[in-house]
Amino acid sequence: MKPFQVALPSTIDQASKLQLKDASPFMAAGTDLLVRIKDYVTVPDMIIDLKRIDGINGITSDDRGVWLGALTRMHDVAVSEKIQQGYPALAETIRNAATPQIRNMATIGGNICQQPRCWYLRHEGYSCAKNGGSGCWARDGENEFHAIFGNKVCAVVQPSNAAPVLVAYGAVIEVQGSDGKREIPAGEFFVTPEQDPRKDVDLTSGELVTRILLPAENRTTRWGYSEAREKQSFDWALASVTVLLDRGGRAGEHRVVLGAVSPVPLRRKDLEKILAGGAVDGDRISSLKKKVGEGATPLSGNGYKVQMLQGLIGKAVRQASGQKEG
Amino acid sequence: MSQEQTTRTLQVNGEVHHVAFPVHHSLLEVLREELGLTGTKHGCELGECGTCTVLIDGKPLLSCLELAAECEDRKIETVEGMMRGNELHPLQACFADLGAAQCGYCTPGILMAAQSLLEENDTPSRDEIVSALAGNLCRCTGYHKILEAVEWAAAQLRGDESYRLPESAFYGDPVPGEKVSDA
Numbered sequence: 001m002k003p004f005q006v007a008l009p010s011t012i013d014q015a016s017k018l019q020l021k022d023a024s025p026f027m028a029a030g031t032d033l034l035v036r037i038k039d040y041v042t043v044p045d046m047i048i049d050l051k052r053i054d055g056i057n058g059i060t061s062d063d064r065g066v067w068l069g070a071l072t073r074m075h076d077v078a079v080s081e082k083i084q085q086g087y088p089a090l091a092e093t094i095r096n097a098a099t100p101q102i103r104n105m106a107t108i109g110g111n112i113c114q115q116p117r118c119w120y121l122r123h124e125g126y127s128c129a130k131n132g133g134s135g136c137w138a139r140d141g142e143n144e145f146h147a148i149f150g151n152k153v154c155a156v157v158q159p160s161n162a163a164p165v166l167v168a169y170g171a172v173i174e175v176q177g178s179d180g181k182r183e184i185p186a187g188e189f190f191v192t193p194e195q196d197p198r199k200d201v202d203l204t205s206g207e208l209v210t211r212i213l214l215p216a217e218n219r220t221t222r223w224g225y226s227e228a229r230e231k232q233s234f235d236w237a238l239a240s241v242t243v244l245l246d247r248g249g250r251a252g253e254h255r256v257v258l259g260a261v262s263p264v265p266l267r268r269k270d271l272e273k274i275l276a277g278g279a280v281d282g283d284r285i286s287s288l289k290k291k292v293g294e295g296a297t298p299l300s301g302n303g304y305k306v307q308m309l310q311g312l313i314g315k316a317v318r319q320a321s322g323q324k325e326g
Numbered sequence: 327m328s329q330e331q332t333t334r335t336l337q338v339n340g341e342v343h344h345v346a347f348p349v350h351h352s353l354l355e356v357l358r359e360e361l362g363l364t365g366t367k368h369g370c371e372l373g374e375c376g377t378c379t380v381l382i383d384g385k386p387l388l389s390c391l392e393l394a395a396e397c398e399d400r401k402i403e404t405v406e407g408m409m410r411g412n413e414l415h416p417l418q419a420c421f422a423d424l425g426a427a428q429c430g431y432c433t434p435g436i437l438m439a440a441q442s443l444l445e446e447n448d449t450p451s452r453d454e455i456v457s458a459l460a461g462n463l464c465r466c467t468g469y470h471k472i473l474e475a476v477e478w479a480a481a482q483l484r485g486d487e488s489y490r491l492p493e494s495a496f497y498g499d500p501v502p503g504e505k506v507s508d509a
Binding site for chain 2: 001003004005006029030031034035038039049051075098099100101102104105232233234
């Protein structure tokens, strides 16, 4: 890898100014960035290591809900009682992510800002719409792990397992730069290629994720999360479905969010409407299965994801409504 | 661009080292190149294989993705620090006795991950061992003997004299150690 310098700012303001000066990348744990540097996909002269910044690490709670500091390790999120009790779908997805070692290192802030895992994007030899060129190699190339929804401009999938679950819980992403703080709903934090193919998330230069709020009013004990992948350890989802029923105890307020099938976590209001229509029975699950692939535009190698979603949504909905596997 | 050197105080296996190294070097590189501790292995370098696993403040982490410059004031443990005086750590002895290491390249990382597990949980179930070692790839053993070795070492560490390994856990002749004759 190419040698680089390491800046260790101790405040958000310092970090922000450093990035505004020369666009050096921020690093939390580095489990994504360092790999890209080793692969010559990202070749920075300097990285801005955020680990010395106070106040953005750890889990706290107040009237609004539970706050995850951006530097909180994935393992600490997964084993947190506050998360296990209040937001069990998040604990469940993180508990199974990556490997024990990575979960001990990687941070929740870095997890939602990691670069998509498209093998063309992460190869020094390819230029595409996402890294400054044009077009999408995956659309006519090798695309079995790519998007089946919203894949016209760029077919990456959002790689974070936690992201769709955060969207389902209505999480709020707190970001801060030299101009102050912003709060962005998780559903708007992830940027579609149509909005801006160069961006994965809604951060401007000098801005970093500081905390993530899981709102108290969106807790629910009726949750389901199902995911398929090729191997149990060190792998990303091929597809995932998060289902929350009666969020915050409000009857009929459901959330269905699909993961790993589009460039951003995909909330499906049409499926939520079906769920709101009445009791979760066999007929309703059949209609969900029929509908879940609607609007999909699979590429040459990833049509299987439609069938996969049909299985996963049945599983997640049954789990959320307390039914046995059927 | 020139390689900017930095100096840090690293505490490795209970010893304090003042060490100078290029600031972009990983803990793995500094352990092996500056400190001569070559027990920790280079594997994929991308966080996928686990063979570079070391313990930092008791937790298994990947030394290939940890910058050494970040490791000051943290307690680093490597496979070289496992022995107790001249005695092998029970995990090391059980791995050797059961043939849980074949080519041996993944072994240091697996020993570290297993040590961390046994420090937290002295009676791990088979599933708990599998989960704890889920970040370590082994391409030789098929894992079975590794799991048996960790179970046996756990029994030794908690002083459980009633624990019996299945005869099938051993291969070849002679059978290693007195413990087998009881079995």
